[in-house]
Amino acid sequence: MIMDGSTMDVGAVGCLRRVKTAIAVARAVMDHTDHTLMVGDLATKFALEMGFSETNLTGNRSLSKWKTWLANHCQPNFRQDVTPDPRQSCGPYTPKTQTMEDPEEQDSPGNDIQSASAHNIGEDNHDTIGMIVIDQSGRISAGTSTNGLTYKIPGRVGDSPIMGAGSYAMNGAGGAAATGNGDVMMKFLPSFNAVSQMQAGVDPTTALQKAMAPIIKFYPSFHGAMIAVNMDGKYGAVCHGYTNWTFCVADDSSSEVQLHFIDCKSSMTGVNSANADTYQAKLLLIIFISSFVF
Structure with a gap:
């Protein structure tokens, strides 16, 4: 988008x-x-x-990964409440009627995403690129592009093409972009939330922390990261679930692209060397760098 x-x-x-x-x-x-x-x-x-x-x-690497996945009984598998058991079979599947005799199959809020590692959602299972740009006339735009979650169910649409989830921009406020577990993040429209916070005068880093907080509350095991920039060119970034994250910045003050590393354990508390809330530029480009999966 x-x-x-x-x-x-x-x-x-x-x-x-x-x-x-x-x-x-x-x-x-x-x-x-x-x-x-x-x-x-x-x-x-x-x-x-x-x-x-x-x-x-379809490249050779993708084809090889798919063949390995198929030989491994289609694991990991994102289906649930179907028969045959998606943990052991490639289907075809039909809906399963839940009974009290199958308590482990009963859902609770967030139960489908809590065990992120079981679904192989992590640093190597996405390839999202998020970008926010402020041009010389002060107009802001944002965009996201992705190949999608590895091993996803055919037909699945993630958060990247959903405005307010994958990214969002508004002149007078700022822009934001997100990556990670899109099936979780799109439920909270975090990019819209962050921009709304900046519109109310909140700095980018705090805006991102406020946008990420409700996601962590409901899905403490999820993986995700966000960037944001306001109209003054001040920017910030946060991440959760990963060890660290990276993004880069280009501006009109230097020909060099700045590469920033985020410590995800400290980014949600504001202890983050990448939080450059004193930075200003007339022309700015800020980009996520994700792990590419082809």
């Missing part, structure tokens, strides 16, 4: 197949339609109409 904070225009695509430059297709949705979000094979059809090329995006 891509969002223009000066007009509040948004373009997004989800489940886009066989087109490499997804965020460029999202830009075409924003520029050439009255819609906000397009998904699936018809989004691919739209991309071809807009002049994008269709190509096979």
Whole structure:
């Protein structure tokens, strides 16, 4: 997705197949339609109409990982309350009727995501790139792009193309972007929350901490990270569940790109060397650097 904070225009695509430059297709949705979000094979059809090329995006590494996953009874597996047991079988699946004799299958709030390690959600299971830009005229925009969660159920759409979840931008307030367990994070619209906090005058780091706090309350084992920048060019970052995180910043004061490392254990308490709340620039680019999974 891509969002223009000066007009509040948004373009997004989800489940886009066989087109490499997804965020460029999202830009075409924003520029050439009255819609906000397009998904699936018809989004691919739209991309071809807009002049994008269709190509096979399955690499040798992806194919090898898929074959290994298939041979391992499709583990990890994100299905639940189905038969046959998704922990031991590749399906096909049908819904399972829960009974009191199966208490371990009963859900409780957050139970589906609490055991993140069981679903292999961690530093190597995502490839999201989030970006926030302030141009020379003071307009702000934000965008996110991802290949999605490894081993996801076909048809799944994560938080990256969802405005307010993957990213959000508003002139006069700032911009934010998020990455991590999208199935959890989109429930809280953390990017919108952070921008709303900055609109109320909260500094970027505190805004991110406030946006992340309710997620941690309900899902203490989740993995996620966020960046934000306000209209003065002050920026911050927080992360949870990982050991550390990285992001980079480019601005008009230097030709060098600044690389920042976040200690996730301390970032939620404000003890974070990457919190540059005194930093200001007229032209700024701030980008997440994620672990790439092809």
